[in-house]
Amino acid sequence: MTRDELYLYLTNNFQQYKIDNTGDFTVMHVSKDDILQVARQLKENKITDFDFLFCQTATDWISRFEVIYNLASIEFKHHLILKVNLEDRNNAEIDSVISLWKAAELYECEIFDLFGIRFKGHPTLRRIFLGNDWQGFPLRKDYKDEVNVVKL
Numbered sequence: 001m002t003r004d005e006l007y008l009y010l011t012n013n014f015q016q017y018k019i020d021n022t023g024d025f026t027v028m029h030v031s032k033d034d035i036l037q038v039a040r041q042l043k044e045n046k047i048t049d050f051d052f053l054f055c056q057t058a059t060d061w062i063s064r065f066e067v068i069y070n071l072a073s074i075e076f077k078h079h080l081i082l083k084v085n086l087e088d089r090n091n092a093e094i095d096s097v098i099s100l101w102k103a104a105e106l107y108e109c110e111i112f113d114l115f116g117i118r119f120k121g122h123p124t125l126r127r128i129f130l131g132n133d134w135q136g137f138p139l140r141k142d143y144k145d146e147v148n149v150v151k152l
Contacts, residue, residue: 001047006078009047014038025070027081035067035084036095042071042080043100049073050080053101058111060141065092065117086117096122114139 001009007021010028017038018029030038042050050071059066069082086092096119098104106128108119113127116137127134136143 001076001078025079025081029083032084032094039097039100049075053103056104056107058115058117062141067094092117093120095120098122
């Protein structure tokens with residue numbers, strides 16, 4: 001399936017979502033309530049077969065968080081980025097995709113550790129870089145740390 005064929009398939013089958021095909025990858029914006037269902041469809045459907053989660057990360061846009069999933073199909077060699085907005089910065093939470101892609105286990109721990117976003121259904125969500133006594137989340141744009149800061 002070419003990139004244009006993937007775009008056509010997505011626009012026909014996921015009409016409720018914004019789909020952008022102008023950058024390096026096709027991007028589909030999904031609601032946080034639908035992420036697990038949409039991800040499952042994209043993985044299990046033999047037409048798309050997104051069997052590889054090669055990166056999962058987040059971005060802090062100050063007013064909201066964005067969780068980003070980079071998917072690939074090994075067989076079909078196509079790629080897709082899913083983006084989900086989390087408007088509530090104080091209670092940022094989204095369903096885990098660990099039941100679909102085992103790689104999400106570490107990605108979601110990293111996002112939790114550095115942004116404070118919680119993943120519902122993750123079996124061992126924990127800090128993996130910073131200690132349990134660490135205060136705050138260093139990749140949030142409003143993060144301040146006067147003790148550990150390195151000044152050049």
